[in-house]
Amino acid sequence: MSAISLSPLDLCAAALLVLILAVLTARARLGVGRQLIISSMRMTIQLLLIGLVLRALFAHVQISWVALMATVMLLVAGREVVARQHRRFRGLWAFGVGTTSMFISSFTVTILTLAVIVRPDPWFTPQYAIPLLGMLLGNTMNGISLSVDRLTQSAWQQRSVIEQRLILGQSRQEAMADICRDSMRTALTPIINAMAASGIVTLPGMMTGQILAGSPPAEAVKYQILIMFMISSGVGFGSMGAIWLASRRLFDQRDRLRLERLQAPKR
Amino acid sequence: MSYAGDKGGGGILNQLRIEGLRYHGWGPIELTIGPAECVCLFGASGSGKTLLLRAIADLDPHDGFLFLNELECNDIPAPQWRRRVGMLPAESQWWHDDVSGHFSTPDKRRLQDLDLDQDILTWQVGRLSTGERQRLALARLLNTRPQALLLDEPTASLDPESTRCAEATIAAYRAETGAPVLWVTHDQQQAQRVACRSYRMNEGNITLQVHT
Numbered sequence: 047m048s049a050i051s052l053s054p055l056d057l058c059a060a061a062l063l064v065l066i067l068a069v070l071t072a073r074a075r076l077g078v079g080r081q082l083i084i085s086s087m088r089m090t091i092q093l094l095l096i097g098l099v100l101r102a103l104f105a106h107v108q109i110s111w112v113a114l115m116a117t118v119m120l121l122v123a124g125r126e127v128v129a130r131q132h133r134r135f136r137g138l139w140a141f142g143v144g145t146t147s148m149f150i151s152s153f154t155v156t157i158l159t160l161a162v163i164v165r166p167d168p169w170f171t172p173q174y175a176i177p178l179l180g181m182l183l184g185n186t187m188n189g190i191s192l193s194v195d196r197l198t199q200s201a202w203q204q205r206s207v208i209e210q211r212l213i214l215g216q217s218r219q220e221a222m223a224d225i226c227r228d229s230m231r232t233a234l235t236p237i238i239n240a241m242a243a244s245g246i247v248t249l250p251g252m253m254t255g256q257i258l259a260g261s262p263p264a265e266a267v268k269y270q271i272l273i274m275f276m277i278s279s280g281v282g283f284g285s286m287g288a289i290w291l292a293s294r295r296l297f298d299q300r301d302r303l304r305l306e307r308l309q310a311p312k313r
Numbered sequence: 314m315s316y317a318g319d320k321g322g323g324g325i326l327n328q329l330r331i332e333g334l335r336y337h338g339w340g341p342i343e344l345t346i347g348p349a350e351c352v353c354l355f356g357a358s359g360s361g362k363t364l365l366l367r368a369i370a371d372l373d374p375h376d377g378f379l380f381l382n383e384l385e386c387n388d389i390p391a392p393q394w395r396r397r398v399g400m401l402p403a404e405s406q407w408w409h410d411d412v413s414g415h416f417s418t419p420d421k422r423r424l425q426d427l428d429l430d431q432d433i434l435t436w437q438v439g440r441l442s443t444g445e446r447q448r449l450a451l452a453r454l455l456n457t458r459p460q461a462l463l464l465d466e467p468t469a470s471l472d473p474e475s476t477r478c479a480e481a482t483i484a485a486y487r488a489e490t491g492a493p494v495l496w497v498t499h500d501q502q503q504a505q506r507v508a509c510r511s512y513r514m515n516e517g518n519i520t521l522q523v524h525t
Binding site: 206216217300301302 | 370372374387390393396399402407408
C-alpha cells in the first residue's frame with residue numbers, strides 16, 4: 047500500500063480551518079489571531095523549503111552535504127537553547143554549554159544507531175541520518191534547555207543555601223547535589239511521560255506519520271521503539287553533560303559560588 | 314578528628330594570621346589572632362565586616378595570605394579550609410525538612426547548654442523561631458569542630474539570657490580547643506565581656522580600639 051498523495055487544494059482546505067479559527071479569535075479579542083496566522087505561514091514555508099533541501103540532499107548522497115546539514119541543525123538548536131534561558135551565562139558559555147553537550151550526545155547516539163543498528167548503505171544515507179538526527183536534536187534541545195534553565199534559576203534562588211553548605215565544608219558537588227538532581231528530573235520527565243503514555247494515550251507523531259504514509263504498522267512500531275530509546279538516552283546523556291558543565295561554570299577553582307557569571311534576565 | 318594545631322609539644326595552639334588581605338577593593342588587613350584569643354570587630358553597616366569574614370572563609374576572591382598555624386589557605390582544598398576556619402553567617406540557612414538532617418552526630422549537651430528544647434532535633438525547621446535558629450546554627454557549626462571561628466553577630470536576635478548561654482558556649486569551646494575567634498558585634502558591652510582586643514572597621518581598614 048502506498049500513500050495517498052495530497053494535492054495543494056487538500057492543504058488549503060486544512061489551512062481554511064486555521065484561518066476561521068484566527069478570525070474567530072480576533073473577533074473575540076483573544077489576541078492570538080495574528081500569531082496564529084504568522085506561525086502557520088512560517089511553518090508552511092519552512093517545511094516546503096526543507097522538503098526541497100531534503101530532495102536535493104537525497105539526490106546527492108555525499109557525506110559533506112549531510113555534515114553541512116547536520117551542522118546547521120546543531121547551530122540552530124544551540125541558539126534555541128540560549129534563547130530559552132532565563133539567566134544565561136555571560137560570554138560564549140551560554141552557547142557553549144548547550145551546544146557542546148548536544149553535539150556529543152546527539153551525534154554519538156545517531157552515529158551509533160546508524161552504524162550498528164539500522165546499517166543503511168552508506169551509513170550516512172540522508173533518508174535515515176537526517177530524520178534520526180533531527181528527532182534526537184529536537185528532543186535533546188528541549189531536555190538541555192529545561193535542565194540548564196532549572197539549574198541556573200535554582201542556583202540563583204538558593205544561593206544562600208548553597209553558600210551555607212559551602213561554609214560548613216561541603217564541596218561544590220555536595221552543595222549542588224539537590225539542584226542537579228532536580229534539573230535532571232526536569233530534563234527527563236517529558237520523555238518518561240511520553241514513553242509511559244505512548245500507544246495508549248497517544249500515538250507518537252513519527253509513527254502516525256509513517257502509518258499515514260503507507261508503512262505497515264508493525265514496521266512503524268519498531269522504528270518508534272528505536273526512536274524512543276534513542277531519544278531517552280540522547281536527552282539523558284546530553285542533559286547530564288550540560289548539567290555537569292553548567293554547575294562547574296557556576297563555581298571557581300576554590301569552590302566559590304560565582305553567580306556574576308550569569309546575566310540578569312532581560313525584561 | 315584532631316583539631317590540635319601545633320603538632321610539637323602536644324599542646325593545642327591554633328593561630329589565625331591574616332597578612333595583606335585585600336578584598337572587594339578594600340584592605341590591606343593585617344591581623345593575628347592567637348590561640349584561644351577572642352577579637353571583636355565593630356563598624357557601621359556596610360563597612361565591610363561581613364565581607365572580611367567571607368574573604369577569610371575563602372568564600373569570596375581575595376589577595377594576600379591567610380594562615381591557620383603554618384598552613385596557608387591555598388595549600389589545602391577550599392572545603393577543608395572552610396571546615397577548619399568555621400564561619401557563622403548572620404543569617405543561617407536550612408535545607409533539610411527536619412532539624413536532625415543538619416546534624417551528623419549531635420552533641421546533646423551543647424544543645425542543653427544553649428538552652429534549647431530537648432526534642433528540638435525532631436522538629437521541623439519551619440517551626441523554629443529566629444532565636445532558636447541562631448543558637449542551632451551555632452551548635453551546628455561547633456559540631457564540625459572548626460579550629461578557628463568567624464562569628465557574624467552570633468547573638469543578634471537573642472534575648473539577654475540566651476545571649477549569655479551563647480557567649481558561655483563559645484568561651485567553653487575556645488578554652489577546650491584553643492580556637493582563635495573573630496567576632497563581629499554591634500554591642501560594646503558584649504565586646505567588653507568576651508573580647509581580648511577590639512577593632513573598629515572603616516571602609517575596609519581596621520584600627521585597634523582602646524579597651525577598658
